[in-house]
Amino acid sequence: MEVDLNELEKQEQSPHSSTFQSFFESQYTKQIEKLAMEWPQKKSLFVDFHDLEHYSFELADELLESPDVLIEAAQQAVQNIHVPTLETQEFKPHIRFYNLPKDRIPLLRNVGAEHLGTLISIEGVVRQLTDVLPKLKVASWQCRRCGNVYKREQETDKISVPPMCECKHRDFELLPHKSTFIDNQKIQVQEPLELLKGSEQATILNIIVGDDLVNKVMPGDRTKITGVIRLKTPKDK
Structure with a gap:
């Protein structure tokens, strides 16, 4: 059995995701379609902060103060947008904001x-x-007792291991060939x-x-x- 812990944690969409989706669909459709055509050679959607600020000042202000939560919501929003050219591919671009206010x-x-x-x-x-060195992005951990495999996103430099397997054991082995690394x-x-x-x-x-x-x-x-x-x-x- 293989369990993606990240998907389990993200099943509940961020309340900001729908607002970001409306924003992207109204102003960034062409950019998203172009990125989809160049995926995965290009992996980032660059978003002008001023565009977001004009669309929703409240959302833009919250992005500045809580970027981790809001950028994740923006990434969820892009993944919810239907892109015909990527029906059989995983499309998870980075959302990178630029042109911040002077302050x-x-x-x-x-x-x-x-x-x-x-x-x-x-x-x-x-x-x-x-x-340039490889960094573990999504780790695949296999329980040494029952063989269950768990995928866990690595959000910090400290390696994160599943707390416990369904079989109640905590002994895991990293599977590099099933893990995701980034530069x-x-x-x-x-x-x-x-x-x-x-x-x-x-x-x-x-x-x-x-x-x-x-x-x-x-x-x-x-x-x-x-x-x-x-x-x-x-x-x-």
């Missing part, structure tokens, strides 16, 4: 605790980047030197990018990145 584009030196868990954009110069890369971005005064040291921020966003910049490039600020403990870095 959501702080200087690197001003990024702090008040931004944790929120959606912001930062601008800077790429200082260095790591090699992962760390980028260091620093303040532009022209913003520094005297002997000030440039503020540096570590950015984690994944899947179709890896290898998009080089050291020395100026870049603008939109994402969610998260706290990393030293052991997670």
